[in-house]
Amino acid sequence: MDLLDEKRRLRKSAAAVRAGAYVARPDAPFGLARHVTALTVETVPGWVSGYLAMGDEMDVLPALEALAAKGWRCCLPVVTGKGAPLTFRAWSPGAALEDGVFGTRHPGAGAAAVSPDLLLVPLLAFDRAGYRLGWGGGFYDRTLTGLRQGGTPVAAGVAYAAQEVDAVPRAGYDARLDWVVTEDDIIKIDR
Numbered sequence: 001m002d003l004l005d006e007k008r009r010l011r012k013s014a015a016a017v018r019a020g021a022y023v024a025r026p027d028a029p030f031g032l033a034r035h036v037t038a039l040t041v042e043t044v045p046g047w048v049s050g051y052l053a054m055g056d057e058m059d060v061l062p063a064l065e066a067l068a069a070k071g072w073r074c075c076l077p078v079v080t081g082k083g084a085p086l087t088f089r090a091w092s093p094g095a096a097l098e099d100g101v102f103g104t105r106h107p108g109a110g111a112a113a114v115s116p117d118l119l120l121v122p123l124l125a126f127d128r129a130g131y132r133l134g135w136g137g138g139f140y141d142r143t144l145t146g147l148r149q150g151g152t153p154v155a156a157g158v159a160y161a162a163q164e165v166d167a168v169p170r171a172g173y174d175a176r177l178d179w180v181v182t183e184d185d186i187i188k189i190d191r
Contacts, residue, residue, distance in 0.1 A: 029062045
């Protein structure tokens with residue numbers, strides 16, 4: 001089986017696992033918020049990028065609200081086109097949003113473009129080596145690679161604990177995470 005087939009197979013089973021965790025752990029976003037806040041307790045607040053959960057994705061809004069209360073400034077990703085890295089626009093919880101591509105929502109064009117210091121990254125599956133499986137568009141891989149060329153942003157995958165797998169199939173273009181945060185744990189990725 002080639003790498004793309006292996007990723008497709010894992011996406012299907014990982015999506016089912018995540019859907020089950022979403023139903024079984026309705027309190028998970030609050031556990032995640034506690035752990036994200038603990039992860040950042042010794043960090044000078046800067047820009048944190050989250051996302052607005054779609055379907056059964058882990059909801060990071062409680063984490064963004066908790067970080068905003070600690071002085072972090074929030075931003076959301078904007079998909080600008082197929083094959084392009086994400087851009088980020090300033091946003092505060094409750095602010096107006098507009099429709100984006102793939103069913104996403106993001107701040108309007110009038111919102112300031114920013115560069116996040118901490119990214120809360122959605123995923124379908126993760127492993128303890130710091131690799132994540134997304135939907136296959138490569139948006140976060142391209143984005144993290146570009147951001148890391150110009151700075152040291154921290155990438156924290158956010159997931160239900162049940163989304164952990166032994167090993168995520170990967171290629172050279174797959175960007176590693178620095179941390180994985182779940183409702184149950186904070187996992188530091190050793191390099």
